[in-house]
Amino acid sequence: MPLPSRPRRPDGLPAAPVPWVSPALYAAVAVAGAYAGLRGLGDTRALPFAAGLAALAALDWGERRRWPAGTPPLPGTLLLAVRLGLFLVVAAADGSGLSRVLFLLLPFGAYFVLGPAASVAAGALCLGGIVIGFQLADPAWHGRTEAVADVLMFAIGLVLAVAMASVAVEEQRQRARVESSHARLRAYADQVADLSAAAERGRLARDIHDGLGHHLTAISVLLEKAAAYRDRDAAVADAAVADARHSAQRALEEVRASVRTLRADAEPFRLAASLEELALRSGRSPLVVVEAGGDEGPFTRDALVALFRAAQEGVTNARRHAGAERVEVRLRLEADRGRLVVADDGRGFAAGREGAGLAGMRERLELAGGTLAVESAPGAGTRLTAVVPSAAG
Structure with a gap:
C-alpha cells in the first residue's frame, strides 16, 4: 500500500511535519494568561495579549494556505521576523510569564525555512534575548534559583525544539525515499511484465517455427512427392500421403500441447x-x-x-x-x-x-x-x- 504523501518544497524540506505544535503552544499560553488575569497574578493586558495570539494563529493559517508545499526562504524569513515581533507583544502583555515558550517556535520554524544552521542561530538568539531580559529586569537574577531554573528550562526547550525539527525533517526525507523506491519498484515491475510478455511472444514464435513449421514443411515435401509419384508408383504416392496425414496430426497435437502449456505446467519431456x-x-x-x-x-x-x-x-x-x-x-x-x-x-x-x-x-x-x-x-x-x-x- 503506498504511503500517504505530504506537500514538499523544491529543496526537499517538509512543509509542516507537526502542524499541531504552534496551536498547542498558543492554546497553553492563552489559558495561562487568562488564568493569571483572572487571579490577578502579574500584569496581564488582555487586549494586546489576545490580539497577538489571534494574529499568530491567523498568520499560521494564511501561510499554510499560501504555501501548502512549504514556504520559500525569503517570505519564510520575513514571516519569522513578524512572528518574533508578535511573540514580543504577547510576552509583554502576559502576566503569567509562560508566553516565553512561544520563542521556542522561532528555531523550530527556522529549521524548515532555512535549515539547521539558521535554526541553531535562532535558538541562540532567543536564549540570549531571554538572558538579557532577565538581566534588565533584575541584575541579580542569577542569584535566584527560580530565575536560573527558568533559563535552564528554556534552554532545554530550545534543544528539544531543534531536535524535534531535525527528526521531523529526517522522517519526511525517509518517507520521500520510500515513496521514490515504491515508484521505482512499480516501474521495474512494469518493465519485468513487458519483458516477460516479450519473452513469451518470442517463445511462441520459436515454437511455431520449430514445431508447426517443421511439420508443414514435411507435409509440403510429402505432398509434392505424392504428386510426382502418382502416375509412376501409386504405392509410393499413397505412402507419402499417409506420412503427410501423420505429420498433420502431429502438428495439431503440438499446437494443442502449446495451448496446454500456456494454461498449466508443462508435462515431462x-x-x-x-x-x-x-x-x-x-x-x-x-x-x-x-x-x-x-x-x-x-x-x-x-x-x-x-x-x-x-x-x-x-x-x-x-x-x-x-x-x-x-x-x-x-x-x-x-x-x-x-x-x-x-x-x-x-x-x-x-x-x-x-x-x-x-x-x-x-x-x-x-x-x-x-x-x-x-x-x-x-x-x-x-x-x-x-x-x-x-x-x-
Missing part, C-alpha cells in the same frame, strides 16, 4: 523418445539415424526442448534445403552438459547464409545457457552442434 519419433516420422527421405545416450535427469525441460528443436530444425533443413539422403543425430548427455550433433550429407551452403531458422535455434539455445556451432560448405554437407549446460553445471 523425454528427449530421447522425441528424437526417435522424429526419425520415424521422417521416413526414408531423408533417412534419419538417431544415437542417444546419457541421463536426462540433470537437465531442465527448457534445455532438453532446445536440443530437440535443434535436431528438428536440422532435419527440416536437410530435407527442405540440402537435398540430403542421410541425417545422423547423435546425443550425448553428461553430468555437466548435453551435446547434440546433427550432420547431413546434403549440398551444404556458404558461410554467412544462415536463415531465420538457425537464428531462432541459436536464440533458443542461448536462453537455455547453451551455444550453437554451424559447419558447412558447398558440396560438403552441414554439421550442427548444440551444447547446453545441465542444472548442476
